[in-house]
Each structure stands twice: as C-alpha cells, then as structure tokens.
Amino acid sequence: MPRKSRDKTFRMAFKAKQYLRENWGAPFIIAFMVMLMVCAGMLALGNEALANEVAVYAYYSLVVGVVLQLAVFIRDERRKGQAEVKPDSHDG
Secondary structure, three states: OOOOHHHHHHHHHHHEEEOOOOOOOOHHHHHHHHHHHHHHHHOOOOHHHHHHHHHHHHHHHHHHHHHHHHHHHHHHHHHHHHHHHHOOOOOO
C-alpha cells in the first residue's frame, strides 16, 4: 500500500473513532439503518416474518441511539454552561 493512501486511511480511521467517541448513539443509529435495509431486502424476497422481527430490533436500536445522543447533547450543554459561567475569584 502506498504511503499516501495508508496515511489517508489512518486519518479517516482516527476521525471515525473520534466521531464515535463524541457521539455515543451513532453506532446504534447506523445499525438501525443497516437493519432497515436488510428488512427491505427480506421483504423484496418475500420473507415478511423475518423482516418484521429484524424491524423490531432495528427500532430498539434507534431508540437506544436517540437516547444516547440526547445524553451527549445534555452533557455538552452542561459543559458549555459551566465554561460560560465561571465564578470570578477576584470579586471583593
């Protein structure tokens, strides 16, 4: 593998890892999208029962992902609020 493409691959992997570390719900939301595509394929092949079963797990994954993203949002807002409202120790 040429050095430039290897460096680019490492940078992309680092960015992806950093994104997933900052957005806890992202893996669950991605899993939801993948499972939903699998459901569409199963329905196209006529396997409705299995598609419905996978759809249930897909929606559970979506709920978990949204709750985690909400937790990250609340955490980040609290951090912003604490950074903006620091007590002034020089008040007399």
